[in-house]
Amino acid sequence: xxxxxxxxxxxxxxxxxxxxxxxxxxxxxxxxxxxxxxxxxxxxxxxxxxxxxxxxxxxxxxxxxxxxxxxxxxxxxxxxxxxxxxxxxxxxxxxxxxxxxxxxxxxxxxxxxxxxxxxxxxxxxxxxxxxxxxxxxxxxxxxxxxxxxxxxxxxxxxxxxxxxxxxxxxxxxxxxxxxxxxxxxxxxxxxxxxxxxxxxxxxxxxxxxxxxxxxxxxxxxxxxxx
Numbered sequence: 001x002x003x004x005x006x007x008x009x010x011x012x013x014x015x016x017x018x019x020x021x022x023x024x025x026x027x028x029x030x031x032x033x034x035x036x037x038x039x040x041x042x043x044x045x046x047x048x049x050x051x052x053x054x055x056x057x058x059x060x061x062x063x064x065x066x067x068x069x070x071x072x073x074x075x076x077x078x079x080x081x082x083x084x085x086x087x088x089x090x091x092x093x094x095x096x097x098x099x100x101x102x103x104x105x106x107x108x109x110x111x112x113x114x115x116x117x118x119x120x121x122x123x124x125x126x127x128x129x130x131x132x133x134x135x136x137x138x139x140x141x142x143x144x145x146x147x148x149x150x151x152x153x154x155x156x157x158x159x160x161x162x163x164x165x166x167x168x169x170x171x172x173x174x175x176x177x178x179x180x181x182x183x184x185x186x187x188x189x190x191x192x193x194x195x196x197x198x199x200x201x202x203x204x205x206x207x208x209x210x211x212x213x214x215x216x217x218x219x220x221x222x223x224x225x226x
Contacts, residue, residue, distance in 0.1 A: 028061040028062050028063045028083075028108040029061070029062050030062065030063060031049065031065075031125065032049065033062075035060065036059050036060075037051050037059070038051075041201060045127055045128055045169060045225060046127060046171060046201070046225075047124075047127060048122060048125075048171065049124075050121075050122055051111070051119070051123055052120050053078075053113035053118070053119040054113065054118055055113055055115060055118070056114075057113050058111065059112075061083065061108055061109070062108065063106050063108045064107045064108075064125065065107075065125075066125045067102055067103050067126040067129065067145045067148070068101045068123060068124060069098065070100075070101075071096070071121065071175055072093040072094055072097040072098075072175070073122065073175060073196045073197050074093060074095060074118055074119055074120040075092075075093060075115075076092075076093050076116070076117040076118065077091065077092055077113075077115035078091055078093060078112060078113055078119055079091070079111075079114050080109050080110070080111055081109060081110045082108065083108060087112070095175050095176045095219060096152060098142055098143050098150050098221060099143070100144060100148075100150060101145065102145045120197065124171065124223055126148050126225070128147070129147050130225065130226045133226045134167060134168050136167035136168065137149065138164040146226070147225065147226060148225050150224075151164075151221070151224070152175075152219065152222075153222070155178070155211065155217065156217050157215050157217065159212050160181075160209050161209050161220075162209065163183075163208070163209045164209070165205070166202065166205065166224055169201070169224070169225050170201075170224035170225065171199055171202075171222065172200050173197075173198070173220070173221045173223070174194035174195060174197065174198040174199075174220060175219040175221050177193075177195050177216075178219075178220065179192075179213040179218075180194050180211070180212070180220065181210070181211040181212075181213045182211075183208060183209050183211065184208050191213055
C-alpha cells in the first residue's frame with residue numbers, strides 16, 4: 001500500500017512539475033520577439049511596442065531590460081506572472097492609465113488578459129538613461145523613472161491645456177481617439193484626428209498647447225526624456 005501511494009505521488013508531482021516547466025520556457029524571449037508585442041517605433045532613445053491580447057490570451061514569457069512606461073489603450077482586466085511565482089491579483093486597465101517601472105536588471109513575466117475585452121497597451125522601452133538629468137519640467141508630472149517624465153493631459157470637449165515647453169526629446173501618444181489641435185505661442189495651429197495608440201517622436205525643443213476639438217473627452221500622454 002505504501003509503495004502504491006509513493007508511486008502515485010511521484011507521478012502526480014512529476015506531472016505538476018512538467019506542467020509548470022512547460023508554462024515557463026527555460027529561456028524567456030526578448031520583448032521585441034514576443035509575438036504579441038509589435039514594434040511601431042524605434043530609435044537610439046526609445047523602442048515603442050504595441051501589445052494586443054484577445055480575451056483569455058497570454059504572452060510568452062518575455063524579458064524587459066530597460067526603464068519603461070506603459071500606456072493603457074483599453075478597458076479590461078489583466079494579470080501578471082513571474083517565473084516561480086503565483087499569478088498576480090487581477091488589475092483593471094483604462095485608456096490613459098500610465099505605469100512606470102525602473103530597471104534593476106532583466107525582468108521577465110507573462111501577461112494574461114483575464115477580462116472579456118481586448119487588451120491593448122503601448123509599452124515604451126527607454127533605451128538610455130541620461131548621463132545628466134534635465135531639471136526642466138513641462139507641466140505636472142504624472143509619473144517618472146530615472147529615464148523620463150510623463151505628462152498626462154485629460155481634455156474635455158473644447159478644453160485646452162496650458163502652454164508648455166519640452167526642452168528634451170519626447171513622445172506624444174494618443175491614449176484615446178481625439179480631434180487634437182496643437183497651437184504654438186505665435187498662434188499658429190494645426191488640427192489632426194488621432195486614434196488610440198498613435199505615437200509621434202519629437203527631437204526638438206517645442207512650446208505648444210493641446211486642445212480637444214472633438215465631441216468626446218480624450219487623453220494625451222507625453223513622455224519626455226530626462
